Amino acid sequence: MQRSLTFNIFRHNPQDPASVPHMDTYKLDETDSMTLFIALHRLREEQDPSLKFDFCCRAGVCGSCAMVINGRPGLACHTKTRDLPDTITLLPLPVFKLVGDLAVDTGTWFRAMYQRTESWIHTRAEFDPAAQEARMENEVANAIYELDRCIECGCCVAACGTANLRSDFLAPAGFIRVARFAADPRDQRTDADFYEIIGSDEGIFGCMGLLACEDVCPKHLPLQTQLGYLRRKMGLTVLKRLLPFGG
Amino acid sequence: MQIIHTDLLTIGAGLAGERCAIEVAGAGFSVVCLSLVPARRSHSVAAQGGMQAALGNAIMGDGDSPDVHFLDTVKGSDWGADQEVARMFVEAAPIEMRRLAHWGVPWNRVVAGTHTYWKGGKPFEATEKAENHGLIHSRAFGGTAKWRTCYASDGAGHAVLYTMDNRAAQLGVTVHDRSEAVSLIHDGETCHGAIVRCLRTGELRAYLARATLVASGGYGRIYRASTNAIICEGTGLSLALDTGVAKLGNMEAVQFHPTGTVPTDILVTEGCRGDGGTLLDRDEYRFMPDYEPDKAELASRDVVSRRMIEHMRTGKGVQSPYGEHLWLDIRHLGEQHIRTKLREVDEICQNFLGIDPLHQLIPVRPTQHYSMGGVRTDKTGAAYGLKGLFSAGESACWDLHGFNRLGGNSLAETVVAGGIVGRNIAEFLQGYDTAFSTAHVREAAARDDARIRRIVSGADGKESVYAVREAMYDILERAAYVFRNGTDLTWGVQALQEVHERAQHIGLASDGVGANAELALAIRMPGMVRLALCVCFGALMRTESRGSHTREDFPERNDRDWLNRTLASWRPGADLPHLEYEPATSYVELPPGDRGYGGGKIIPAAS
Numbered sequence: 027m028q029r030s031l032t033f034n035i036f037r038h039n040p041q042d043p044a045s046v047p048h049m050d051t052y053k054l055d056e057t058d059s060m061t062l063f064i065a066l067h068r069l070r071e072e073q074d075p076s077l078k079f080d081f082c083c084r085a086g087v088c089g090s091c092a093m094v095i096n097g098r099p100g101l102a103c104h105t106k107t108r109d110l111p112d113t114i115t116l117l118p119l120p121v122f123k124l125v126g127d128l129a130v131d132t133g134t135w136f137r138a139m140y141q142r143t144e145s146w147i148h149t150r151a152e153f154d155p156a157a158q159e160a161r162m163e164n165e166v167a168n169a170i171y172e173l174d175r176c177i178e179c180g181c182c183v184a185a186c187g188t189a190n191l192r193s194d195f196l197a198p199a200g201f202i203r204v205a206r207f208a209a210d211p212r213d214q215r216t217d218a219d220f221y222e223i224i225g226s227d228e229g230i231f232g233c234m235g236l237l238a239c240e241d242v243c244p245k246h247l248p249l250q251t252q253l254g255y256l257r258r259k260m261g262l263t264v265l266k267r268l269l270p271f272g273g
Numbered sequence: 274m275q276i277i278h279t280d281l282l283t284i285g286a287g288l289a290g291e292r293c294a295i296e297v298a299g300a301g302f303s304v305v306c307l308s309l310v311p312a313r314r315s316h317s318v319a320a321q322g323g324m325q326a327a328l329g330n331a332i333m334g335d336g337d338s339p340d341v342h343f344l345d346t347v348k349g350s351d352w353g354a355d356q357e358v359a360r361m362f363v364e365a366a367p368i369e370m371r372r373l374a375h376w377g378v379p380w381n382r383v384v385a386g387t388h389t390y391w392k393g394g395k396p397f398e399a400t401e402k403a404e405n406h407g408l409i410h411s412r413a414f415g416g417t418a419k420w421r422t423c424y425a426s427d428g429a430g431h432a433v434l435y436t437m438d439n440r441a442a443q444l445g446v447t448v449h450d451r452s453e454a455v456s457l458i459h460d461g462e463t464c465h466g467a468i469v470r471c472l473r474t475g476e477l478r479a480y481l482a483r484a485t486l487v488a489s490g491g492y493g494r495i496y497r498a499s500t501n502a503i504i505c506e507g508t509g510l511s512l513a514l515d516t517g518v519a520k521l522g523n524m525e526a527v528q529f530h531p532t533g534t535v536p537t538d539i540l541v542t543e544g545c546r547g548d549g550g551t552l553l554d555r556d557e558y559r560f561m562p563d564y565e566p567d568k569a570e571l572a573s574r575d576v577v578s579r580r581m582i583e584h585m586r587t588g589k590g591v592q593s594p595y596g597e598h599l600w601l602d603i604r605h606l607g608e609q610h611i612r613t614k615l616r617e618v619d620e621i622c623q624n625f626l627g628i629d630p631l632h633q634l635i636p637v638r639p640t641q642h643y644s645m646g647g648v649r650t651d652k653t654g655a656a657y658g659l660k661g662l663f664s665a666g667e668s669a670c671w672d673l674h675g676f677n678r679l680g681g682n683s684l685a686e687t688v689v690a691g692g693i694v695g696r697n698i699a700e701f702l703q704g705y706d707t708a709f710s711t712a713h714v715r716e717a718a719a720r721d722d723a724r725i726r727r728i729v730s731g732a733d734g735k736e737s738v739y740a741v742r743e744a745m746y747d748i749l750e751r752a753a754y755v756f757r758n759g760t761d762l763t764w765g766v767q768a769l770q771e772v773h774e775r776a777q778h779i780g781l782a783s784d785g786v787g788a789n790a791e792l793a794l795a796i797r798m799p800g801m802v803r804l805a806l807c808v809c810f811g812a813l814m815r816t817e818s819r820g821s822h823t824r825e826d827f828p829e830r831n832d833r834d835w836l837n838r839t840l841a842s843w844r845p846g847a848d849l850p851h852l853e854y855e856p857a858t859s860y861v862e863l864p865p866g867d868r869g870y871g872g873g874k875i876i877p878a879a880s
Contacts, residue, residue, distance in 0.1 A: 040787065041473075041475065042786045059627065061537070061625065075781070076783035076791070082316075082502045083316070131451075133311030140442040146377070146442060147376060147439075164382040167382050
């Protein structure tokens with residue numbers, strides 16, 4: 027049975043002074059294996075070429091197409107319409123600056139996060155092109171990869187209560203980045219160094235524990251486990267500072 | 274209009290662009306990278322398999338060396354590669370993998386002891402050496418004598434791109450995302466940067482640069498069914514072609530991947546077959562060993578794609594509402610393997626196809642995958658025809674891949690070529706001064722601005738950009754796909770010329786204000802059709818079969834007449850590219866011979 031789908035889509039073009047935020051409604055006949063990638067492109071090409079949204083890889087690996095789908099942040103490219111009711115409401119992610127309609131500026135937000143977390147390996151070792159690579163246990167490599175799987179889609183940021191309340195919050199995507207480098211033996215930063223980045227209310231102590239971040243992560247990253255781990259680690263760092271005989 | 278000055282401007286911020294940028298920034302120069310999307314969303318991120326480098330740590334790579342890698346690469350290219358470039362590449366690749374490890378890439382590592390691996394659908398045991406424990410491991414990929422592909426689970430592209438962008442951030446490399454170059458600023462001899470359109474606001478900016486790098490990836494999206502990200506529309510190549518002096522090499526050399534999924538064309542990695550996945554027909558019969566007894570599913574990509582089409586033509590394809598396809602079977606690899614080592618594949622099947630590869634077969638068919646053709650450069654990465662213009666990665670024809678590139682060689686090329694070309698650009702900048710003419714900048718910007726205004730207002734007509742694109746898709750699908758012939762190609766060239774004329778009369782249906790996708794595509798569209806013409810016309814003129822270029826009417830590889838590289842340029846006002854040819858390689862280590870797979874006759878070069 028072919029369904030007729032109704033799309034309610036948020037519309038606003040910040041570049042057009044006459045534009046007023048509003049919702050537009052479109053109808054589309056559902057086809058087999060239809061995803062929001064297929065549906066939105068059909069709407070743009072067949073009904074309204076001014077419709078703005080972002081896709082890139084359309085395969086769930088680049089993180090471009092996050093939006094709020096029937097109230098829940100998610101990747102549009104891997105959302106199948108058969109899993110949704112007849113009426114589909116699409117909104118842009120909150121927290122990020124609006125580019126237009128469903129497109130938001132995640133690039134600027136994430137670049138600021140890299141600078142804040144210093145999202146790179148800190149080492150005094152120089153690369154020696156003539157030397158064999160430093161050895162690493164395969165389990166360690168796999169553990170780093172697990173934490174490095176974030177695709178920076180912004181779903182966890184959009185779903186985060188604190189990030190919606192305060193713009194300076196590092197948010198789950200920032201914490202998992204710190205956890206990734208904390209787990210990497212090549213990074214010579216100490217717990218005290220990481221404390222400088224995340225040991226504040228803008229950092230891990232600002233989390234209200236609502237757990238939405240992990241619920242919406244399309245990569246099923248262990249965001250809450252890592253947050254708990256970082257909190258314990260940072261708590262110990264504080265204790266060590268307070269105690270005269272601490273480390 | 275805002276004018277931005279920089280030493281190096283890169284058009285594209287994927288692996289090749291950022292690797293160059295890091296080298297140049299590390300030498301103390303200023304760099305701005307342009308990107309259509311945030312840098313980490315570049316198409317490099319989608320590469321699942323890995324990078325080829327002859328480290329020889331894994332037991333199945335024991336005895337590997339750059340020499341063996343060189344032989345695989347040149348054979349894979351069907352002798353179309355520049356052998357001097359291939360030699361530089363294979364020597365530098367192991368060092369580059371170690372450098373990436375130093376920068377933070379979590380490569381999988383050798384675990385000493387006995388492990389079960391898969392080859393050709395059968396498990397076998399092999400014992401990793403204790404002395405190599407903890408060194409970079411490698412896996413099998415098609416067309417290679419040794420297991421040589423460095424990998425990070427099955428997200429090598431992701432892991433390396435994130436590490437690369439981290440490194441770029443550390444060095445203060447500036448990335449201007451949502452920015453698209455629309456023309457190069459040049460005087461016919463020297464390139465001075467680019468006119469760039471902001472994809473947030475639609476405003477034009479000028480970037481004046483002493484060196485400009487095209488690192489914009491491939492042109493796969495001139496085809497309807499492509500595994501490429503939707504941004505891979507060959508924009509950087511179009512800009513170079515539009516200068517009238519830069520040349521594009523081997524545009525007819527387009528690779529088709531055997532395992533694009535149906536219906537969304539999402540690639541499942543060759544690692545599936547490397548690890549033991551098999552191809553089945555409608556009777557669930559494994560047919561590849563009948564065609565390729567030795568390599569079976571692990572023959573090089575062009576061979577597997579061709580054999581699949583050949584087999585479907587015998588009526589053994591699976592019929593579906595989305596057209597004919599075959600099956601990829603990985604069920605026997607087991608839950609642990611599929612859910613961890615092939616997790617991205619597992620996710621693609623579950624999320625995009627709604628099937629579980631542990632219990633179900635995956636629908637696959639050959640799909641456009643890689644662009645061997647690109648901006649022709651010399652071995653240093655300098656473009657033919659324009660001083661100060663460089664290219665690296667998939668957008669370049671350097672030319673490592675000739676008429677067919679091996680899996681794992683392209684991702685490796687991005688970083689190896691990026692490093693080499695980056696060092697050459699830094700050297701170039703060291704002693705180089707140029708003068709920027711404000712008149713050239715003003716004229717270039719005024720020309721682009723006028724063209725955009727005419728598209729928005731519909732001054733030249735009301736052709737729908739989407740209809741023009743559909744017409745181009747239809748033609749390429751019939752004339753310039755896996756199999757080609759003179760009749761279809763002759764028709765294709767003529768039909769594309771008509772589409773090119775239509776592309777001059779595109780007018781918008783929307784207002785074109787702000788981040789408007791219809792306008793962005795309309796600006797690109799005539800250039801995309803010109804690239805399609807380079808593919809189709811180059812394929813028509815090349816009356817032989819070599820690598821991925823397969824002519825049904827000329828099945829032999831003809832070394833007597835065609836051991837050369839096509840160079841296409843576009844003269845102002847022309848309706849066809851101008852084609853000329855140069856020898857495939859001036860440095861010969863490995864004389865032309867039989868690849869050992871793929872079959873087909875060879876007409877030898879006259880001695």
